[in-house]
Amino acid sequence: MRDFDVRSLPAIWTRELIIFKRYWRGTTFTSVLEPLLYLFGIGLGVGAFVDEIDGMKYVVFVGTGAVATAVLFSSVFPGMYNTFIARVFQKVYDGILSTPTTTAEIMIGEAVWIAARTAVYGCVPMIATIPFGLQARWTMLFVPAIAFISALGLTFLGQFISGVVKVIDSFSYFQSALLTPLLFVSGTYFPITGLPNWAQTLSNANPVYHCIELVRDACFGTLSMSAWWHVAALVAFAMVTGTLSVRTLTKRLVT
Amino acid sequence: MPRSSALTITDATKRFGDFTAVDSLSLDVAAGTCLGLLGPNGAGKTTLMRMITGQTKLTAGSIEVLGLDVARESRAARSELGVCPQQDNMDEQQTVRENLSLWAALCRVPRARRKDSVARALSTAQLVERADERVANLSGGMRRRLLLGRAFINSPRLVLLDEPTVGLDPQVRSDLWLMIDSMRRSGVTVVMSTHYIEEAERLADDIAIVNHGRIIARGTPKQLRELHAGLEAVEYFGPQTALDEIAAKATAAGLKSRRAGLSISVLGVESADQHLLESWGRHSRRPTNLEDVFVLLTGESLDA
Numbered sequence: 001m002r003d004f005d006v007r008s009l010p011a012i013w014t015r016e017l018i019i020f021k022r023y024w025r026g027t028t029f030t031s032v033l034e035p036l037l038y039l040f041g042i043g044l045g046v047g048a049f050v051d052e053i054d055g056m057k058y059v060v061f062v063g064t065g066a067v068a069t070a071v072l073f074s075s076v077f078p079g080m081y082n083t084f085i086a087r088v089f090q091k092v093y094d095g096i097l098s099t100p101t102t103t104a105e106i107m108i109g110e111a112v113w114i115a116a117r118t119a120v121y122g123c124v125p126m127i128a129t130i131p132f133g134l135q136a137r138w139t140m141l142f143v144p145a146i147a148f149i150s151a152l153g154l155t156f157l158g159q160f161i162s163g164v165v166k167v168i169d170s171f172s173y174f175q176s177a178l179l180t181p182l183l184f185v186s187g188t189y190f191p192i193t194g195l196p197n198w199a200q201t202l203s204n205a206n207p208v209y210h211c212i213e214l215v216r217d218a219c220f221g222t223l224s225m226s227a228w229w230h231v232a233a234l235v236a237f238a239m240v241t242g243t244l245s246v247r248t249l250t251k252r253l254v255t
Numbered sequence: 256m257p258r259s260s261a262l263t264i265t266d267a268t269k270r271f272g273d274f275t276a277v278d279s280l281s282l283d284v285a286a287g288t289c290l291g292l293l294g295p296n297g298a299g300k301t302t303l304m305r306m307i308t309g310q311t312k313l314t315a316g317s318i319e320v321l322g323l324d325v326a327r328e329s330r331a332a333r334s335e336l337g338v339c340p341q342q343d344n345m346d347e348q349q350t351v352r353e354n355l356s357l358w359a360a361l362c363r364v365p366r367a368r369r370k371d372s373v374a375r376a377l378s379t380a381q382l383v384e385r386a387d388e389r390v391a392n393l394s395g396g397m398r399r400r401l402l403l404g405r406a407f408i409n410s411p412r413l414v415l416l417d418e419p420t421v422g423l424d425p426q427v428r429s430d431l432w433l434m435i436d437s438m439r440r441s442g443v444t445v446v447m448s449t450h451y452i453e454e455a456e457r458l459a460d461d462i463a464i465v466n467h468g469r470i471i472a473r474g475t476p477k478q479l480r481e482l483h484a485g486l487e488a489v490e491y492f493g494p495q496t497a498l499d500e501i502a503a504k505a506t507a508a509g510l511k512s513r514r515a516g517l518s519i520s521v522l523g524v525e526s527a528d529q530h531l532l533e534s535w536g537r538h539s540r541r542p543t544n545l546e547d548v549f550v551l552l553t554g555e556s557l558d559a
Contacts, residue, residue: 005330011360015346018353095344098308099361100334255271255311 003104003246011101012109020117027078031121035070039063039125042189043132054191056220063129064219065188067122067143068150068212072183074118075151079111079158083249084168093253103250107159108242115151122147126219134219142218149231150211153238156245163248187212207237261286261413261444262307266316269302269468276302278468279316284461286412289445291459293452293545295555299468300448301341304417307446308338321412334363337411337443339403341418347391351382351401354390355408362409372408379434380404396427403434407443414438416447420454432457452545462545466553476545483551484511484543485523491538492518501535513550522547 020027043062053061086092093106123143130136161174185192185199186208192200203209210230217223262284269277277299284290292300305311307318309329318325320332345354355376359369377383380400382393390398399420406414419435420428428451435458439445448465449455455462456476464472464479472479480486491501498519505512508531511522522543524532532538549555 002330007363008361011357011363014360015357018349018357019346022348090347091340091342091344092346094310094342095338095340096361097310098333098336098338098340099358100330100363101361102330253310255305 003102004108005102005105008101008105009109009112012106013113016110016113027117028121031070031074031118032124034073035066035121035125036128038069038189039066039128043129046189057133059132060129060134061191062189063125063132063134064216065186065212066125066129067147067215068186068188068208069183070125071118071122071147071150071211072154072179072208074121075114075154076158076161076179078114079155080162080171080174081158081168082114083107083110083159083162084165084171087162087249087252088168093249097253103253104246107156107245107249111152111155111159111242111245114155115148118151118155119144119148122151126215137219137221139218139221139223142223143215146211146214146218146234149234149238150207153207153234153241156238156241159245160241160248163245163252182206182208185209204233207234210234210237259286260284260319261288261321262446263319264303264307264316265318267303267306267313267318268315269299269306269311270314276468277306280465280468280470281316282463282470282473284413284444284446286444287442288460289439289447289458291455291462292446292448292465293450293455293459293462293549294448294465295450298465300465301417302468303465304338304340304415304446304448307415308333308336334409335412337406337409337414339406339414339416339419341421341448343398343402345390345398345402345405348389350387350389351393352377352386354401355405358405359408364409372410376404376408379407379438396423396430399423399427399431400434403431403438407438411443413444413446416445418448418450420449420451428454452549455545464545464549464552466549466555471552472548479545479548480543484547485525486543487525487540488520488522488543488547489524489532489538489540490518490520491536493536497536504535511551513547515550520547522551 039062043059047058050058052058096106097103126140126143165171185195185203186206192203192209210233214227214230217227260283264280264282266279266281267277268279280303294300302311306313307320307325309325309332313326321335323332325332349357352373355373356369359372364372377386380403382397382401385393385397393401403419416435420431432454439458447458460475462474462476462479463470472483474482491498498514501519502512505521508527510524510527513520513522
């Protein structure tokens with residue numbers, strides 16, 4: 001690939017690091033607080049009425065599901081907003097593309113950075129659920145890796161959306177019609193086995209579903225060969241959205 | 256290809272749908288010179304700059320930067336380039352120093368040399384004392400200086416300056432001219448677009464007049480003036496009807512003239528009959544300039 005050279009990535013990460021050093025409080029606050037609100041609000045609130053799901057305490061079910069909420073929010077939104085702002089408002093990418101750097105390197109570099117950040121944020125709800133009865137296991141060490149690979153595809157998805165919209169206000173269509181269903185047809189707050197068959201089939205195309213399945217297996221010590229299917233689905237998702245992101249943004253930036 | 260060409264553009268064309276922004280344009284820039292692309296807004300100068308950096312693809316033709324074909328070796332070409340864009344595209348939330356060191360990294364300046372490059376850029380941009388200030392807090396002139404300093408951070412062999420002083424007040428503009436001039440003296444090749452006559456005349460060794468995506472004249476400022484407008488001009492002020500009369504008389508006398516608002520300039524009057532010029536009314540004499548050349552060649556004003 002002529003358009004991709006790993007030697008361009010450190011500079012992209014340098015830029016992200018400089019920005020993160022300035023804004024880490026805000027970014028971390030949102031990324032940590034929101035999933036925790038879901039955990040406590042739904043986990044404990046609904047948990048007062050629903051005792052157990054699949055033989056586990058409801059708060060534990062939701063706590064592990066909230067990992068995927070954290071992954072989704074910490075990846076797709078930066079993918080959408082940061083990319084749009086840098087491209088349209090600040091024109092930063094126009095500057096970067098006049099240096100020996102390509103659109104593919106910018107998008108992949110930024111996605112890797114956001115996914116790495118998400119690998120950390122994703123663990124917060126899991127750790128927060130431990131006092132409520134989630135048992136600590138060594139297989140939980142897989143969770144950052146699961147969060148990373150899920151976030152990679154979701155960040156690409158966000159970047160792709162940022163390249164599709166003309167104005168930033170159009171993001172709300174994607175939030176309502178795409179991201180909210182991704183969150184609900186995934187098994188975060190209730191098992192998808194309660195959904196109609198067609199919805200269950202559809203959830204196979206949902207990276208959040210595969211993320212949750214893997215996270216629960218890692219948290220409950222139930223990892224099996226089926227984990228590979230979920231990993232393969234997440235990798236495939238990232239490859240598809242990554243291609244879409246690079247193609248769309250290249251079209252926008254190189255005229 | 257002669258070794259002394261820093262930039263060779265051959266029949267470059269760019270169409271956006273039905274609109275032709277750059278129209279079969281050819282240009283050769285000798286290494287170590289400063290070329291001014293002079294033309295009004297919308298003439299295709301920025302599109303041409305973007306074609307040189309590979310950010311706008313050619314519909315037809317070819318561009319070679321230091322012997323590298325932009326269509327095939329764009330990345331290698333960009334590593335030899337320095338670019339100062341017309342539109343400020345810096346990361347506002349970063350400090351001056353952060354911006355420069357990030358740029359050094361993006362331009363692949365070897366790690367060991369980055370600190371020196373940043374220090375050098377800070378001093379050329381006269382921003383040493385502002386190094387740790389955020390870009391958002393700088394004045395317009397300082398931002399421009401930073402943008403210019405940034406363009407030179409990788410010791411480029413060819414520098415593109417797209418309207419480097421647009422929208423700045425005269426004092427800031429002349430500061431920037433000093434900065435560009437000293438960079439130019441270091442031997443780097445400069446291609447600068449501008450729609451300011453004075454900027455082109457002061458900085459460029461060579462000028463290409465661009466209009467509607469084409470180069471309509473090329474030469475040193477002196478050559479262009481002498482060839483198209485003569486050495487001297489006389490300017491008459493008055494009501495439109497009087498100006499119309501003078502225009503007719505000038506044409507009858509075989510002299511070129513051009514209108515500008517409430518005045519008319521009769522050009523190439525150095526060997527004209529002085530009594531005749533007197534008889535047309537009160538006037539003032541001035542040397543011809545590139546604006547005269549531009550208007551004569553295009554029938555349009557630069558500030559249009």
